[in-house]
Amino acid sequence: MAFGRRVGSICGLALGACLGLSASFTAHAETNGFDTAGFETWLQGVRTEARSRGISDKTIKLALSNVKPVHIVVKRDRNQPELKQTYARYLKSRLSDWRRKKGAEMMASHSDELKTIQKDYGVQGQVVAAIWGIETNYGTVPLSYSVFDAVATLAYDKRRGPRFRRELFAALEILDKGYAPYDEMKGSWAGAMGQPQFMPENYLKYAVDQDGDGKRDIWASSEDVFASIANFLKSNGYRSDEIWGRKVKLPKGGEQTLQGTQAAGLTPPAVCARYKSLGIWRNLQDWQALGVRRTNGADLPTRSIPAALVVGDEGDGEGYLVYGNFCSIMRYNPSFKYALAVGMLSDIIKD
Numbered sequence: 592m593a594f595g596r597r598v599g600s601i602c603g604l605a606l607g608a609c610l611g612l613s614a615s616f617t618a619h620a621e622t623n624g625f626d627t628a629g630f631e632t633w634l635q636g637v638r639t640e641a642r643s644r645g646i647s648d649k650t651i652k653l654a655l656s657n658v659k660p661v662h663i664v665v666k667r668d669r670n671q672p673e674l675k676q677t678y679a680r681y682l683k684s685r686l687s688d689w690r691r692k693k694g695a696e697m698m699a700s701h702s703d704e705l706k707t708i709q710k711d712y713g714v715q716g717q718v719v720a721a722i723w724g725i726e727t728n729y730g731t732v733p734l735s736y737s738v739f740d741a742v743a744t745l746a747y748d749k750r751r752g753p754r755f756r757r758e759l760f761a762a763l764e765i766l767d768k769g770y771a772p773y774d775e776m777k778g779s780w781a782g783a784m785g786q787p788q789f790m791p792e793n794y795l796k797y798a799v800d801q802d803g804d805g806k807r808d809i810w811a812s813s814e815d816v817f818a819s820i821a822n823f824l825k826s827n828g829y830r831s832d833e834i835w836g837r838k839v840k841l842p843k844g845g846e847q848t849l850q851g852t853q854a855a856g857l858t859p860p861a862v863c864a865r866y867k868s869l870g871i872w873r874n875l876q877d878w879q880a881l882g883v884r885r886t887n888g889a890d891l892p893t894r895s896i897p898a899a900l901v902v903g904d905e906g907d908g909e910g911y912l913v914y915g916n917f918c919s920i921m922r923y924n925p926s927f928k929y930a931l932a933v934g935m936l937s938d939i940i941k942d
Contacts, residue, residue, distance in 0.1 A: 630660050633747055637756075641763055650767040654776075660744040661736070667780045668745060678903040678928060685725055685932040686939065694724045694940035704814055708801075712821035713831030718916075719820045721937035722923060726788040730816070734777040734784070738762050738791065741782035758782060761791035770794070775810050785809030786816045789823075797823040828862030829919040835934035836898065836913035839891070842882030845910065846902050849881060857897050860915030862922070869899040869913070878912060901927050 634655060641651050676684075698705065698720055705716030723729055742762055745755035762782070765771055771784075778784040784794060787809055798807035801818035808815045841849065851871035853859065859872045873881075875898050879891045883900070896914055903909035911931060920930040 630747055634658065634743070637743075637746075637759065641760065644760060644764075646760075646763045646767050650763060653773055654739050654763055654766055655743075658737070658739045658743050660747055661740050661780075664736070664741050664744040664780050665748055668748070668750070676928070678909075678931075679907065681928045682932055682935065686936055690724050690728065690936065691939050693729055694720055694936060697724070697729050698940050701813060701817070704817055708817045708821045709831075712818065712825045714821040714824045714829050715831075715834075715937065715941075716817075717937040717941040718824070718835070718920075718933065719817050720940060721933045722820050722920075723786060723816065724936060724940075725929070725933055726783075727786050730786040730813075734779065734810075736778055736780055736782070738776040738778045738782045738784055741778065741780060742791065745781065755782070758791045761795055765791055765794060770798075770807060771810070777810075787820045787823075789819065793823065797826060823923065824916075824919050827919045827922040828860070829916050833896065833914050833916050835916045835920060835930070835937070836911055838886050838935070839878075839900075839910050839912050840884045840886050840888060841902075841908055841910045845882065846905070846908065849878075849883070849900055849910075850902065859899065860897060860918065862915055863899070863918035866918055866921060866925075868927075869901070869918075872897045872899050874898070875912070883910070883912065901931065 638651050638655060641655075642648070698717060701720070702716075705719060708714065708719055709716045720729075727734075739759070739762060742755050742758040746752055746759050748755075762776065766773060766776060776784070779788060781790075783790055789798060789809055794807070794809065797819055798809055799815060799818035799822050800807045801814040802808075802812050804812070806812075806815075807819070809819050853867055853870055853872065856871035856873050859866075859869070863869060863872075875891055875894060875896050878898060878900070883891065885891060891912070898912040898914055899917075901911040901913055903911075913930070913934075917930050917934065920933050921927070923933075924930070
């Protein structure tokens, strides 16, 4: 994602921005059809711009001759689980017994690789494995969508058109430079590619050839997959001397009384500055003084560290103190629920 799904799989916008089909699609939505003539005209403009960017005619023909808009892509873009599901439902589904058990097995079977990644990039192996698990069930989810179909559909759609137009040209660059063959350019509904679900732009920025075979193979090489995830996190502010955060027990009424505006507290870590909705940042010991405790009732760690409070579903009394690394994970997918799922799964499979 990342990736977005990933960073491309989540809209990362207010819910209202995720509603309503664009004019190009709305007129044909009831019949699950599209404005084919309009799409073809738009595609001619893409071809012209691709040539001006130095993309070869061979690549343009291979990638775009049979590209088509896919209705289900637009439908899924409007109904993402991070926006629709409660915290309880979202976390339960992503912290399933299977994913917990499989994650522990994968941590064991890839132990040497993950230790090397942790040494090279400063990202804990269990965090890398957790993202891998959340994204593609540890590489077992089939990737069935053509990346070009997916990103062209979302580029033609008006909601996030400019962003996905960039992704389309990035995908063409990947193919044109021989980084991946056409047949391997498969991904999820939003065009996120390979086992770590990198969007094309993020592939160009962060994918790593860890195994040294001359290819940044995020589809089949576990070493490249792990290194690419870790490189993404490291490049987006991940610190090796911190964890993501922790689930906590709130004092009575804490859901209402402990939240506040960012301006009222500490300056957040630089990687968190964009996430205003995290609210107020306080020193960990200040949260302790306000009555926040570990889930078993014990005191919080004595370390001095900025932390923000994320509350769960209204009335459940659950909260999470999150640190700067939480925001690095959100750069992969800008959702509190997603970052909590990654963090909590990493804690489970580490043990």
